[in-house]
Every structure is written in structure tokens, then in C-alpha cells.
Amino acid sequence: MLATLTAVVTLAWPVVPAHASEPELxxxxxxxxxxxxxxxxxxxxxxxxxxxxxxxxxxxxxxxxxxxxxxxxxxxxxxxxxxxxPAQPVKPPAQPAQPAEPAQPAEPAQPAEPAQPAEPAQPALPAEPAEPAEIxxxxxxxxxxxxxxxxxxxxxxxxxxxxxxxxxxxxxxxxxxxxxxxxxxxxxxxxxxxxxxxxxxxxxxxxxxxxxxxxxxxxxxxxxxRETTLEGVSVSEKKRVRVSGTLRRLDPYGLVGHRPFAKQRLLIKFREGEGEWRTVGSARTRKDGWFDQRVPKAGNGVYRVEFAPTTHYAGDLSPVRRPRRN
The missing domain is CATH 2.60.40.10 (Immunoglobulins)
Structure with missing residues (x-):
């Protein structure tokens, strides 16, 4: 399997105190x-x-x-x-309540007869701001x-x-x-x-x-x-180098394991010694997934076939082959 289950280590999670400032989302x-x-x-x-x-x-x-x-x-x-x-907050932060306007002191009453003026009313105290909700x-x-x-x-x-x-x-x-x-x-x-x-x-x-x-x-x-496989890849050499084999893909309908993968382009690569791999030719699979291509001799080295990944199918590399001389 390509995938492996990753072990999860649970670390200690410190408690956040009340009224702690929350970071931006x-x-x-x-x-x-x-x-x-x-x-x-x-x-x-x-x-x-x-x-x-x-x-x-x-x-x-x-x-x-x-x-x-x-x-x-x-x-x-x-x-x-x-x-x-977020583009805009869904709920704006709550605004504290505005304090109430203090009441004006009452005007002293005009007495009909000489008398002491009435005591002025005490001004109303401003309302306390609303307490924020406890977190x-x-x-x-x-x-x-x-x-x-x-x-x-x-x-x-x-x-x-x-x-x-x-x-x-x-x-x-x-x-x-x-x-x-x-x-x-x-x-x-x-x-x-x-x-x-x-x-x-x-x-x-x-x-x-x-x-x-x-x-x-x-x-x-x-x-x-889905998985693909290059099977039976063979490399032989006479006047030219012959590369053949079969490309198969995982059955998308689940009826069988693998089916031939038709009309797919493959790259034929060559490497001499410890050098870099270079493309020396290409091939296209037939209806039955078979390919058979001849390329010029590239030197004294090894060959392999490469299928590049697509949106739906994984790529694959054939085993490295040294040409058999007929």
C-alpha cells in the first residue's frame, strides 16, 4: 500500500482563562x-x-x-x-450600553406666601454599562x-x-x-x-x-x-533496439483486477553508467495494452519504460533492462 497510517500523539492542551483575547480567525x-x-x-x-x-x-x-x-x-x-x-464578521462585537442622561434638578416652587424653597431633586445617576458575557x-x-x-x-x-x-x-x-x-x-x-x-x-x-x-x-x-503496471517489458538489440511489453490499469468497474490500457503514450529512457536518464523514443499502446517499438542504439547502457501519471491513473516505471543481443 502506498498509504501508511500516521500515529497520532496527543499533546497537553492548556486551559484558556476567562476573558482571554481570542486570536483573529x-x-x-x-x-x-x-x-x-x-x-x-x-x-x-x-x-x-x-x-x-x-x-x-x-x-x-x-x-x-x-x-x-x-x-x-x-x-x-x-x-x-x-x-x-473571513470577509466580514457574521456577528459584530457587542457594544456596551450607553449611560442614561442625568435628570435635570427640579425648579423651586414659587410660594404664595413666604416659605422656604423646595429642595432641588437629586440628579439621577448614569446607568452602569452592560457587563460583557463571561467566557x-x-x-x-x-x-x-x-x-x-x-x-x-x-x-x-x-x-x-x-x-x-x-x-x-x-x-x-x-x-x-x-x-x-x-x-x-x-x-x-x-x-x-x-x-x-x-x-x-x-x-x-x-x-x-x-x-x-x-x-x-x-x-x-x-x-x-488508480494503479497502473508495466508488465513483461523486454529489451533486445540487433541493428536497432527493440522495446516491448504491456501496460495494464486497475479496472475502473471493479469486475476484474486489471485490464489492458489502450492508446497510452509511453517514454523509452536510456542511461549510460551513472548518468542521467534521457528520452530516446516513445511508444503507444494498442487495444490490448501491448507496445512494440524500435529505437536507434543509444550506447552501452540500460533502458526502461515510463508511463507518466494522468488525472485518473498513477504513473509507473518498468524495471531497468540491459539489451539482449540476438
Whole structure:
């Protein structure tokens, strides 16, 4: 398997005291491991997603959604070194209440007969400003407790958030970085991606929410590719060098393990000694995946065949072959 499960180390999460100033809400990066997942005939690829954010509040302050397809129209992809911040706050900060105007002292009454003037009324005291709401202790992030589920036949969304989005369940860990305010939220989907999921472009959407309800979203994409194999590659030499073999791909319909991969361009590479690999020719596969190409002699060295990755299929390299002399 190309993918390996990353062990998660939970670090101590210090409690934030009441009235602590919250950092500005932002998402700096979304990192995926493995960077280029490849599905094979058996097994699945387990993803590890790290979201670096600040200002998120509570154990659900950051959620992720992983689904096939490209980001929605108008979505801004993450640029390295440029954090994504909310355009405008959803809820403006509460303003303290304005103090009431003091009452004017009463005018002394005009007596009909000589008398002492009435005592002037005491001015009203200004109203006390409204006390800001108490900020409770920060919640300690814990993995959501949910029963394990079997891999579904259909393609579900992989998320951590509300109950409607969590399918299959996702566990996460949260820990601080050395830089002030930034935190890494690590998500470990319990269900991996297998050959039954669609290949091509997938999107990871990360959403961060602060204590006031402000929200910011960030997107990144990756390609989920199916395995390809170069089989039976042979190199022989007479007047010219003959390179032949078969290219096969993982069956996209799941009926058999691998099928011939037709009409694909291959590169024939040559290297002499410890030098660099250089292209000396190309070939195209037939309907049955077979290729057979002759190229000029390049010298005393070794050859190999290379299939470059596509949006849906992984690349492959043949074993190194020294020409057989007929």
C-alpha cells in the first residue's frame, strides 16, 4: 500500500482563562498525507489531514469535508503563506450600553406666601454599562465517540462536524504550534479510500468557526489515482533496439483486477553508467495494452519504460533492462 497510517500523539492542551483575547480567525494551510494517494486492487488508502488555523473555538471549531469533484465556483484555493480570513464578521462585537442622561434638578416652587424653597431633586445617576458575557474555559478537544461503520457501497462525504456530515466517523486531535495563536487540527478518517471510489480530482474543504459565530472556509484539491503496471517489458538489440511489453490499469468497474490500457503514450529512457536518464523514443499502446517499438542504439547502457501519471491513473516505471543481443 502506498498509504501508511500516521500515529497520532496527543499533546497537553492548556486551559484558556476567562476573558482571554481570542486570536483573529484564519486558516493558513491544509496538508494531506499521502500527497498523491493511489488505490490498488485490494485494501484502501488511509488519509491524514492537517488543518493549521487560529481563532477557532471549541472542539468543533474546525471541521473538514472530503468529497469528489472540484471546489465550488468562486472558491479561493489556499495560497502558501497567505492565510484565509473571513470577509466580514457574521456577528459584530457587542457594544456596551450607553449611560442614561442625568435628570435635570427640579425648579423651586414659587410660594404664595413666604416659605422656604423646595429642595432641588437629586440628579439621577448614569446607568452602569452592560457587563460583557463571561467566557467559559476553553473546551478540551476529544475525538468524537461514535460506533464504527462498515465501508459503504456508495460514495459518502467524509467529514467531522454535525451529525448529518459525519459519515463515516472522523477522529481528530488538536495541538498548538510554536507560533502564537496557530493550532494544528489533525483528522484521521476511519474509512479509507478504495477502488470503489471515483478517481480524479477531490476537494478538501476546511471550515473554522470562532466564538462569535464568524466562519471562514478554505479549499485544497488532490487527485485520487488508480494503479497502473508495466508488465513483461523486454529489451533486445540487433541493428536497432527493440522495446516491448504491456501496460495494464486497475479496472475502473471493479469486475476484474486489471485490464489492458489502450492508446497510452509511453517514454523509452536510456542511461549510460551513472548518468542521467534521457528520452530516446516513445511508444503507444494498442487495444490490448501491448507496445512494440524500435529505437536507434543509444550506447552501452540500460533502458526502461515510463508511463507518466494522468488525472485518473498513477504513473509507473518498468524495471531497468540491459539489451539482449540476438
Amino acid at each position: 484564519a486558516i493558513r494551510s491544509i496538508n494531506l498525507r499521502p500527497e498523491a494517494p493511489v488505490v490498488r486492487a485490494t485494501g484502501s488508502v488511509r488519509l491524514v489531514i492537517d488543518v493549521v488555523a487560529k481563532g477557532a473555538h471549541g472542539t468543533r471549531g474546525v471541521t473538514v469535508l472530503v468529497e469528489p469533484g472540484r471546489p465550488p465556483a468562486g472558491a479561493r484555493p489556499l495560497t502558501p503563506g497567505v492565510p484565509v480570513r 467559559g474555559d476553553a473546551e478540551t478537544a476529544q475525538p468524537p465517540v461514535q460506533p464504527p461503520v462498515q465501508p459503504p457501497v456508495v460514495v459518502p462525504a467524509i467529514a467531522a462536524g454535525t451529525g448529518t456530515l459525519v459519515r463515516p466517523p472522523v477522529g481528530f486531535h488538536r495541538f498548538r504550534l510554536a507560533e502564537t495563536g496557530w493550532e494544528t487540527w489533525r483528522f484521521n478518517p476511519e474509512v479509507g479510500l478504495s477502488r470503489w471510489y471515483p478517481s480524479g480530482v477531490w476537494t478538501i474543504r476546511a471550515t473554522a468557526v470562532d466564538q462569535e459565530g464568524n466562519e471562514v472556509k478554505a479549499y485544497t484539491t488532490f487527485n485520487l489515482r
